[in-house]
Amino acid sequence: MGLLLRQELIQKMRIEYELWCPLCEEFSVPGSNVKDTVNEAKQASEGDEATPSIDLWYEPLKAFPAVLTTDHVRICQESRAKMQLNTLGFIPNTRNLHEMLFVRNPRGGKAPTMNSTAVAALNQLSGAMGNIYQETFAPEVEQRVSKQRGMIRGQLEALVQQCDCFPEGTKVAIFGSSANGFGYVAFRCRDEACRKLCDADELFSSSFLAQTEPLNLI
Amino acid sequence: MCLQLPRGASFADDENDPTGSQAMARLAQKMEEHAAAGASAPGMVITDLDTVRLTARIPIIMFRCPVLKEDGTEEFIECDLSMHNPLAVLNTAFLRTYADINPVTRVLAFVIKRWTKARDINNPARHTLSSYGYIIMLLHYLTYHQRAGNGLMAPIAGPDGKPLRQASQAKPLLPNLLWMDTNWPQEKPGTPYRELPSRPKAMLQHPFEKVSVNTYFYRPGNQTELSNLIRLFPGQDLSLAILLTSFFRYFAYEFDYKRFVVSLHSTASRGLVEREVKAELDGWRHYSAALTIEDPFETFYDVAHVLRGGYYHRIRREFAVAYSKIADVISGNKNSVWTDANGDKMDPCSLSGVALIDWICEPVAATEPTGN
Numbered sequence: 001m002g003l004l005l006r007q008e009l010i011q012k013m014r015i016e017y018e019l020w021c022p023l024c025e026e027f028s029v030p031g032s033n034v035k036d037t038v039n040e041a042k043q044a045s046e047g048d049e050a051t052p053s054i055d056l057w058y059e060p061l062k063a064f065p066a067v068l069t070t071d072h073v074r075i076c077q078e079s080r081a082k083m084q085l086n087t088l089g090f091i092p093n094t095r096n097l098h099e100m101l102f103v104r105n106p107r108g109g110k111a112p113t114m115n116s117t118a119v120a121a122l123n124q125l126s127g128a129m130g131n132i133y134q135e136t137f138a139p140e141v142e143q144r145v146s147k148q149r150g151m152i153r154g155q156l157e158a159l160v161q162q163c164d165c166f167p168e169g170t171k172v173a174i175f176g177s178s179a180n181g182f183g184y185v186a187f188r189c190r191d192e193a194c195r196k197l198c199d200a201d202e203l204f205s206s207s208f209l210a211q212t213e214p215l216n217l218i
Numbered sequence: 219m220c221l222q223l224p225r226g227a228s229f230a231d232d233e234n235d236p237t238g239s240q241a242m243a244r245l246a247q248k249m250e251e252h253a254a255a256g257a258s259a260p261g262m263v264i265t266d267l268d269t270v271r272l273t274a275r276i277p278i279i280m281f282r283c284p285v286l287k288e289d290g291t292e293e294f295i296e297c298d299l300s301m302h303n304p305l306a307v308l309n310t311a312f313l314r315t316y317a318d319i320n321p322v323t324r325v326l327a328f329v330i331k332r333w334t335k336a337r338d339i340n341n342p343a344r345h346t347l348s349s350y351g352y353i354i355m356l357l358h359y360l361t362y363h364q365r366a367g368n369g370l371m372a373p374i375a376g377p378d379g380k381p382l383r384q385a386s387q388a389k390p391l392l393p394n395l396l397w398m399d400t401n402w403p404q405e406k407p408g409t410p411y412r413e414l415p416s417r418p419k420a421m422l423q424h425p426f427e428k429v430s431v432n433t434y435f436y437r438p439g440n441q442t443e444l445s446n447l448i449r450l451f452p453g454q455d456l457s458l459a460i461l462l463t464s465f466f467r468y469f470a471y472e473f474d475y476k477r478f479v480v481s482l483h484s485t486a487s488r489g490l491v492e493r494e495v496k497a498e499l500d501g502w503r504h505y506s507a508a509l510t511i512e513d514p515f516e517t518f519y520d521v522a523h524v525l526r527g528g529y530y531h532r533i534r535r536e537f538a539v540a541y542s543k544i545a546d547v548i549s550g551n552k553n554s555v556w557t558d559a560n561g562d563k564m565d566p567c568s569l570s571g572v573a574l575i576d577w578i579c580e581p582v583a584a585t586e587p588t589g590n
Contacts, residue, residue, distance in 0.1 A: 022471060023531075023538050091555055092538045093545035094471060097370055097463060100549040118548040121574075125459035125544070128571030133325045148285045148295055153219055155262040156299065160221065163248050165241040167227035172219050172299065175310040181317020182327045182353055 011068040012061070018076035019057060021084055023092055027057040028083035030076065149178060220300045220307065238301040242277040243269070245299075249281065265294070275426060277301045303425060305515060308433050312514065315395060315437055316357060318444060322453030323392065326461055327356055329575065336579040337536045345529040347511075351521045354511050358480045359465050360392040362490075369457065371464045379478055379490030388486035391461075392451055395435040396514060397485045403446040413487050424516070431515050463544045470537035475530075480522075481512040509533070540578050547574055 005013075019027045064072055081091045101119065102112035157172040177183030221238075235241055246269045253264040268280040278301075282294040300306075317324050330352055334340035342348045366372040374388035375381055382388060389411035393403075399412035420434040438444035473480070479502075481491040491512060497504035500518040508530035511521040525533070546554045547566045558564045559580075569577060 023535060085555065088535055088538075090539055090542060092470075093542040093549070093551065093554075095545055095549060096467070097460065098368075100545060101370070102368070117550055121548040121571075122457060122459040122463075124571030125462070125574055126457050126571070128575050129325055129329055129458045129462065132572070132575060133328050136328065144288070145295075148283075152262055152283050152295065152297060156219065156297075159248060159252060160245060163241075163245050165244045166221065167223055169224040169227065171222045173222045173307055174219050175303070175307045177349065178219075180310045180313035181324060182313060182331075182349070 008066050008068075012064075015061060015064070015068060015072060015076050016058070018073055019080055021080055021087075021092075024083060024087045026083075028076075028080040029057045030060045030079045149174060219297060220303045222304075222307065223302050237275070237277060239272050239277040242279060242301055243272055246272065246279050249279065253281075276303060304422060305425065305431065305433070308422075308515065311437065312395065312435055313353065313357075315435075316392060319447045319451055320392060320453040322456055322458060322461065323356070323360060325458055326360075326465065327353055329462060329579075330356060330465070333536075333540060333579045336581045337539075338582050339533045339536050342524045345524050345526055346533060347522060347525065351511050354482065354514070354521060355469060355480055356465065357392065358482055358484060359468055360461075361390045361394045361482060362484050363464070363468075364388050364390050365456075370460060374486040375484070375489045379474070379484075379492075381489035382486045390486075391453075391456070393436070393447060394482065394485050395437070396482055397488070398436050400436050403443065403450060413485050415487075429518070431517075433515055435514075459544075463541065463548075466537050466541035466544070470534060470541045475509045475534075476507070479510045479512050482514045483512065483517070507531070543578055544574065 016027070019030070021028065084091050101115055101122075103115050105111060105113050153172050153174055160166055160170055160172060161168075246267065249264055250267055253267055262283050264281050265284060266280075266282045271278040271280065278298050280296075280298045282296055284292050284294050287293055317327075331340070331349055334347070334349070334352055338344075339346045340349060340352070362374055363371040364374045371391065374390050393411075394413065397413045397417060399414050402409065402412045417432065418434045419432055421430045422433045424431050438447060477493060478484075478490040479493055479496050484490045493502065493504055493510060496502040496510065496512065502510060502520055506526075508525040509522050513519040513521050522530075543556070543566065545551070546556070547569055550567045552565075552567070554566055556564050556566055566574075566577070
């Protein structure tokens, strides 16, 4: 990039990037702090001229000096954070997991070391996710509910078969969240009704709904 | 539940009753007679029979069945019975296969469901996504990402959603059951993951549209085949927290919803499915500011069609909120501006794992977002 564009242009683009929020999908208009900074900078260089009113997000940037410092970047970041707080109600954290999990090796080696605080927080979260899941889907509750659903299915099927408006061999199948493994009561469903789910049609004859091993998640 | 007619069979009065609503009405009458007999009738007890949706595109009978709990108290199981719907049954078997391969998928789906309900973004009637939509998003994430080698995840395709030249190098976290080479799971250990150059055809006439649908997917035919998949795609060594965090990040910041479609047909050798292609092939809206999700079998169907621009922004914001909460905790961000239910500034760094889940799934009052 440095070979294609002048350093000042790259810095300018960096500053503009700092004003952009991908969630709000707009640039922040630098607020009063920036305006003051810009005004001060202008007054110092051009005397006491009246400052034009700021209408567009990039207007204040015109007054930034050619050589930008980290203070200018910080001002723009603060301006964006202010807009995000107003528009979204929070300030998004955009740091990626790699940045947060790995830190530069203090001994100067090439391989980064893991941030033990971040690892501990993630392990705690993993443990909590596994525990809440296990508590919610206690096997005895699931078995009871799936057994009851299986009974209802079987009795409904008997009722359907007494009805002459359906062809002989019509079956009742459980589908959707009760049987797809992602519902609240269908996890580890082992009853006959669930296994019959796809046997009812030749098209699905190879269906195999196996039970999985006990969870070992962490 | 749904009725399943034998293959090739039709209703007694197929010509005058193409949707089966009349046959269903007669069944409802029989169920009503059964319900009226009450406890004296053999078999189950039916209550609260509701036939209001018999005239819908897919006729449905809704009812409740009382069952006795172990402590002797009575509870009701909500049931509905719809007309023959082979695609829905097929979809159930498809998702069930994914659930059986890896328990991690189910735990993630459970937390995501809990989060979407708490944050009021799981209600298609109010222009947010269905649970099915979120499950497709999760499966897209898991079939489109691989282990990066450092405990983190990376996309299987090239940068910018482009297909990889050597796609066999990329083994996703979960197999793509629509495109995985059917011979690969049976080959000797260490054989690189392979995708099919073209998808086999298993055509099924759509029950309500005048189109045929390719219903092919790899389904284990026996315990050995399923065990092979479980062995080849282990999840126990993956961090649930990293997967959840990466999932939130992917849909908050990384997935370019203006260019691409959330699709289970996104693979290493095919790259991401582009909106431009869907617009041309299936007439999907191209320039709307909302996410699009392709149904795995009814590929012409946009699962996210209920979304409008403003509603999608709200969902995307929720993904970013969830990611930011986790990121602030793990990065120890002391400058965060989060407040608790009382409006007091809170320190997220001190939260335990359970408290963090509760915080991510903090209930929000149901609101109507502005925007179209």
